Amino acid sequence: MQVSLSQRRFRWALLVGFLCLPALWSRLTPNQYRGGRSEAKEAQVTRNASAIGRMFGLFRTSMSDMILLKTESYLHGGVNYFAHTADSSLDSQGHNNQADTLIPSPEKDYRGWVGKVEREIKPWNIAGQHVTHTDGRQLLPWFRLATLSDPHHVHAYTSGGYWLSRHSDSEAIVYLEEGLHNNPEAFQLYLTLGQVRLKQLRKEMPNLFDPTEAERSQLLAVQETYLKAAELALDQRPQSDLTSHPTWGYYAETDAWTAIRMSVILEHTYGSPEKAYRLSGRFLNLAGDDLHLQETRNNLKLELGL
């Protein structure tokens, strides 16, 4: 077959374009943006609570949410809970003891013997009574898939990091750092990273209460991580209506306080008591009253002779 000169030129041009144009393609990212309606927590809550949202079941969630639900099912020995649809905020579902099972209990089941048969042949448990957890090894690939399909799925990173740390702290740290790279504003990731790092240091250090200088600097680096989590949490925490705020659930509040308390305690133990005292005062002013933090502050006050 004869190939004409113009055809040959055209093919060469395509080849050159094929090899060189990726430099242009890499700049085209139309779907990377912030502030879309679908990302707004309020809109998510409204959608999930609506009758249509419930009717569509899993279709309303993203692929990563579906995968995350799979991890919960694996964790609970195959029992599927209603947490994602019954409870609106992703932050507050975790181990919600009030969560209903997808297969309803005898009291709530209108189906009579059909429901009884379903409860006999499928994994089912009384709502609110979690079955014994597995060691979490089977969950790990699902968390990995969830974060691959949605790198902004913070819940999958924090839960995955926790379960991974039960098997390997260093792997969990890499996983959480990847999460932070993708979600630099997620305070829960800083908190989980701090917890895993501290756990790792506890294993490595023979005497945590009398560390060497090198160990002390490592512990202070962990304190920095907690501090970062606390600062971000306070930035994101709503000013009022904490108990019924749609985007700030029970877990977000407890996570925020954990980060605040740990940053002060670690600063007190391994850093400067004066700085810890100032930090506790600042946090109490910003976040409101807290018995544990107040107690730490009182101890610091006595220690410093103030």
Place this chain on the structure above:
Amino acid sequence: MNRTRQNIDLISRGVWIELIRKKDLYVLAMLIGVFGIGTLTSHFVGIEEPATATFLFNMGLTLSHLFAHSLVALLIIRQVPNDLENRSIYPILARPIRRAHYLLGKWWAAGISGALTYGLFVTWICLTVPRMEEFSRALFLQNLLLQISSLFLFSAAGLLLSLVLPKAVGLLILVTALLIYQPIIGLIRSLSSGGAWTALVNWFILLWPDFTKLNLTTRFTDGLDALPLPVFAGLLLQAVFFCLLCLSRSQACFERRSL
């Protein structure tokens, strides 16, 4: 020129006759119809929250995108292999039809079928789903154009795959590229991150068309503004370039093939 158009037209008609005779289009139309009727019913009962209406709108547009691409994939992947299998390619090529025109006819017909299906489904969704929030009309048009270019690119990619791979494998690759491209790319990136190969892997990934970039549905329903003109032009250029590349490779493969 006239002769070329006639040849392409002739081949295209064959594809359209097959499209009408097969069940694919009707099944997809029924599915989108059921979705529309369900939405109309809920509209009648009352959709109170704008977020719920937008969710339905997004779902409808996404289904239109998926169904139109599925139709193109199912249509294009079996064209050349079936013609070879049934030996119907011989009477076609016995006419004064060049092999390149034969391929162009197949590609064009599948692309047009997908574009018309998409247009029809989107119209149905726009008619049945209430729009309770503000959306950018310019972005809607941009999305429409990019979707059409994506369907033609999908058709070209399917044509090339059907020439070099078995039908089932080609279809699997097309579906993978459409549905789980991002997770796969994410996996490759995370496996190579931090290593010496990172830059090379990133460059290698960009050598293949990314259909997710040509789908602006979620950006549209998220209430964002239209894309800047250079970005939009770049995306169109990307689709056209990969389309030309696939067609050129298809022609090269098919010309060399002994029938």
